Amino acid sequence: DTAADAPIxxxxxxxxxxxxxxxxxxxxxxxxxxxxxxxxxVVVGPGGIAQAHTPDEFVEMSQLEACGDFVARLIAHCAK
Incomplete structure (x- = not known):
């Protein structure tokens, strides 16, 4: 329920x-x-909710790469 305009x-x-x-x-x-x-x-993660928590759950490699980029940006931001 975090507000859409919250800084996070x-x-x-x-x-x-x-x-x-x-x-x-x-x-x-x-x-x-x-x-x-x-x-x-804020809850974030790779993949799409349509594939999550299903019997054939999967995450595309491109989504994992995007997740890695997200984490790298977060680390860089926190290291400032």
């Missing part, structure tokens, strides 16, 4: 090279960070 959302979109976002119906610990510690959270 904007940063995640910038690192991902995307301008869209969506909410999906599955659980993560992200809501606990917000509710228990007031830490805004």
């Amino acid at each position: 959302v904007t940063l995640a979109k910038q690192f991902a090279g995307r301008n869209d976002h969506a909410k999906v119906a599955f659980g993560t610990e992200a809501s606990l960070f917000t509710s228990m510690a007031d830490v805004p959270s």
